[in-house]
Amino acid sequence: MNMDQLKRQAAARALEEVRDGMQLGLGTGSTAKHFVELLGERVQAGLKVIGVPTSEATRLDAERCGVPLTTLDEIDHLDLTVDGADEIDPDFNLIKGGGGALLREKIVAAASDRMIVIADDSKWVPTLGRFPLPVEVIPFGLGATRRAIEKAFAECGVSGQMAVRKAKGGDKDGHVFVTDGGHWIVDAQLGRIVDPPGLAKALSAIPGVVEHGLFIGLASSAVLAGGEGIRVIERRKPKGD
Numbered sequence: 001m002n003m004d005q006l007k008r009q010a011a012a013r014a015l016e017e018v019r020d021g022m023q024l025g026l027g028t029g030s031t032a033k034h035f036v037e038l039l040g041e042r043v044q045a046g047l048k049v050i051g052v053p054t055s056e057a058t059r060l061d062a063e064r065c066g067v068p069l070t071t072l073d074e075i076d077h078l079d080l081t082v083d084g085a086d087e088i089d090p091d092f093n094l095i096k097g098g099g100g101a102l103l104r105e106k107i108v109a110a111a112s113d114r115m116i117v118i119a120d121d122s123k124w125v126p127t128l129g130r131f132p133l134p135v136e137v138i139p140f141g142l143g144a145t146r147r148a149i150e151k152a153f154a155e156c157g158v159s160g161q162m163a164v165r166k167a168k169g170g171d172k173d174g175h176v177f178v179t180d181g182g183h184w185i186v187d188a189q190l191g192r193i194v195d196p197p198g199l200a201k202a203l204s205a206i207p208g209v210v211e212h213g214l215f216i217g218l219a220s221s222a223v224l225a226g227g228e229g230i231r232v233i234e235r236r237k238p239k240g241d
């Protein structure tokens with residue numbers, strides 16, 4: 001089975017948690033796209049749900065698949081968010097934002113009673129950090145923001161190269177990548193993040209940082225698809241603890 005088939009399997013397993021009448025957060029990325037497509041099939045077959053997309057790309061996918069959409073201004077909470085991740089550690093800390101959607105993804109996950117992470121099992125890692133940590137920044141004053149990020153890294157016992165993300169492919173190829181919110185992303189190669197909650201707190205305190213890709217205490221469970229089958233792992237502590 002190839003990687004894409006594994007991602008689809010994980011998405012299909014998460015779909016089993018969806019009930020009629022649910023208000024859903026719809027994640028972004030290649031794995032979440034499978035979920036949106038499979039959800040669309042269920043909607044065509046009569047399932048009644050409404051979704052909040054975490055990116056313009058997901059909004060377009062959901063519209064194409066016939067999934068009814070709303071916003072967090074129109075509804076007051078979400079029952080369940082299903083989203084991918086770039087890394088998941090055994091404490092259910094995540095790195096997200098490889099596709100640049102971290103800001104809306106975090107807003108949606110935080111508004112949701114539960115978050116199921118769907119992934120192929122290569123994303124399950126003992127320690128976060130091999131995947132570059134995305135930090136969404138305001139372009140104004142970027143030099144100062146980068147220095148503050150470096151200081152936060154040093155205080156949290158990590159260091160590594162930082163680079164402003166460039167768009168890959170399409171007509172924006174090679175230009176600075178711009179998020180749905182109009183911000184830039186700095187990717188930091190940290191290797192090993194010893195204290196994800198501490199680093200998350202330090203980054204959130206920097207004025208030029210809009211958001212970062214560390215998701216702490218948001219994921220409730222993980223559906224991991226691998227060669228041996230599917231594993232569903234529940235986080236022991238309730239969401240938010």
Ligand SMILES: O=C[C@H](O)[C@H](O)[C@H](O)COP(=O)(O)O
Nearest residue numbers: 029030084097098099100101
């Ligand atoms: O910004 C993108 C998201 O955080 C994605 O959910 C994450 O990058 C995983 O994407 P994929 O399922 O394509 O590996």
